[in-house]
Amino acid sequence: MRRARTVEEYVALVKDALYEIDDMRAAIEYDEEGMVASVPYMEEIETCLKGIFEDMKSGDYCWNTGDLSYVATIRDLDDGVIPFRPLLIRINDTHKNGLESEEDQE
Numbered sequence: 001m002r003r004a005r006t007v008e009e010y011v012a013l014v015k016d017a018l019y020e021i022d023d024m025r026a027a028i029e030y031d032e033e034g035m036v037a038s039v040p041y042m043e044e045i046e047t048c049l050k051g052i053f054e055d056m057k058s059g060d061y062c063w064n065t066g067d068l069s070y071v072a073t074i075r076d077l078d079d080g081v082i083p084f085r086p087l088l089i090r091i092n093d094t095h096k097n098g099l100e101s102e103e104d105q106e
Contacts, residue, residue: 003100020084
């Protein structure tokens with residue numbers, strides 16, 4: 001899975017993930033029984049992503065500080081529990097390893 005290539009793309013990934021959380025919350029309200037397995041993870045993921053987004057806006061964001069806090073939580077989860085898990089992994093990979101360069105693609 002490739003990392004974001006630009007800061008703009010990375011910001012868009014974070015925004016997409018925050019949208020997915022909102023969408024999942026709406027789905028849980030509609031079908032709580034079918035989505036109940038996702039509920040315990042949503043708060044931690046959302047808090048982390050909002051923190052990243054705020055740090056980006058303020059200019060305080062730091063790359064390459066290791067895994068984001070939600071990674072330990074989602075690492076062993078099935079994509080059925082968190083359908084946008086691949087997006088979260090991509091965000092973490094970009095955070096941990098920096099933007100993807102053309103050399104990385106070769």
